[in-house]
Amino acid sequence: xxxxxxxxxxxxxxxxxxxxxxxxxxxxxxxxxxxxxxxxxxxxxxxxxxxxxxxxxxxxxxxxxxxxxxxxxxxxxxxxxxxxxxxxxxxxxxxxxxxxxxxxxxxxxxxxxxxxxxxxxxxxxxxxxxxxxxxxxxxxxxxxxxxxxxxxxxxxxxxxxxxxxxxxxxxxxxxxxxxxxxxxxxxxxxxxxxxxxxxxxxxxxxxxxxxxxxxxxxxxxxxxxxxxxxxxxxxxxxxxxxxxxxxxxxxxxxxxxxxx
Numbered sequence: 001x002x003x004x005x006x007x008x009x010x011x012x013x014x015x016x017x018x019x020x021x022x023x024x025x026x027x028x029x030x031x032x033x034x035x036x037x038x039x040x041x042x043x044x045x046x047x048x049x050x051x052x053x054x055x056x057x058x059x060x061x062x063x064x065x066x067x068x069x070x071x072x073x074x075x076x077x078x079x080x081x082x083x084x085x086x087x088x089x090x091x092x093x094x095x096x097x098x099x100x101x102x103x104x105x106x107x108x109x110x111x112x113x114x115x116x117x118x119x120x121x122x123x124x125x126x127x128x129x130x131x132x133x134x135x136x137x138x139x140x141x142x143x144x145x146x147x148x149x150x151x152x153x154x155x156x157x158x159x160x161x162x163x164x165x166x167x168x169x170x171x172x173x174x175x176x177x178x179x180x181x182x183x184x185x186x187x188x189x190x191x192x193x194x195x196x197x198x199x200x201x202x203x204x205x206x207x208x209x210x211x212x213x214x215x216x217x218x219x220x221x222x223x224x225x226x227x228x229x230x231x232x233x234x235x236x237x238x239x240x241x242x243x244x245x246x247x248x249x250x251x252x253x254x255x256x257x258x259x260x
Contacts, residue, residue, distance in 0.1 A: 004257075005045045007071035008247065009061060011078045011198050013050045014235045018244040019077075020048050031064055038069070042251040047071060054173050055100070055201035062205045073128065073212045073259070075250065076202050077243040079235065080169065080194035080217035081176050083186050087219050090159035090238060092140070092246075093193050094132050095169040095215035097121040098200040101185050101192070102172035111188070114204060121168070122203035125212040129166065131256055132214045135249035136164045139242065148241050157234060167193045169215060171200035182222075194219060212259070214250075218242050 010016035020026065023039030023046060030036075037048045047069045051061035058076075065071045080093060087093065099121050104111050112120045139145055140162055145154075154160070170192045176182055185195060199215045206213040218239040220231060250256055 002070075002072050003045065004073075005047065005069060005071045006041075007062070007065035007069065007074045008046060008048045009051045009058070009065070009074065009076045009198075009202065010243065011051050011053055011058065011196075012235060014232075014240050015078050015243055016048050016050050018240055019247050022244065022247065023048065031068060032060065034061060034064070036064070036069065041247070044251060044257070051198060054197050055171060056173075058198035059201040059205050062202050066205070066209050066211055071211065073214075074202065074206055075132075075214045075216070075247065076199060077216050077246065078196065078198070078218070079220035079239050080196040081182075081221045082194050082219045083170070083182060084165070084167075084193045087165065087193060088159075088162075089157045089219055089221065089234070090154070090162040091219045092136050092162065092164050092242065093169060093217045093219065094129060094136060094164070094166045095124055095199060095203075095217070096129060096166050097123045098169050098171060098203040098215065099189060099192070100172060100200045100204075101170040101189060101195065102174065117204070117207075122200065122207045124203070124214065127255075127259055128212045128214045131250055131253050131259065132216055132246075133164070133166065134253060135246045136216065138249045139245050140164055144245060148245055149238060153237050157230070157238060159238070165193055167191060169193060169199050169217060170195045171198060173197060216243075216246055
């Protein structure tokens, strides 16, 4: 049986700074212009890293986690733009499956199909997703949220009763910031809840190496013309704190010790 080693990734430095502080006996290793922070969280060996934006950067980072640090499972945390109209800023989405919305090798194969893998969607492990769901529910349902973020800070983004959804997440090398692009994705992939720039690439690499993974995304915008407004403030004030608490909740779940 392999030793349990968890990799945690975020696409922006603000998304992992607080998580890095959770590490006990923290050390740093620089590989490929990235700093990998190693240590333990709740006695579980853990490696935390800022992956940078985009599918290539994310795939490179997770490959290093797998091949150099020998992780046995992965958690990716970050922000996303809402595609589904039911989602609002401050809501949380856990991926059930992921798709690359800019993958298109037609007429050689179907739109969105990953070459050679013969699949459009990469599915997440059900056990891992259930643990992530419990972690998010604990954050949102047990008033934990108001212990870490003030009402004044939540009001800056009109966050009152943030909710959780599980479903499809789409990734592509585009920051979706206009309604035309948003609607085009929704037309072709109507089940997609939100869009970002890394998750599906991470999912593909994990699938090819048989590494279970969790993708958790906080909705930062509506993937439209207003997507840039207060984005940095949202990361530092809301989503980065979400990430810390969700990771703490995952690691605090007794089932997580037994997972894989």
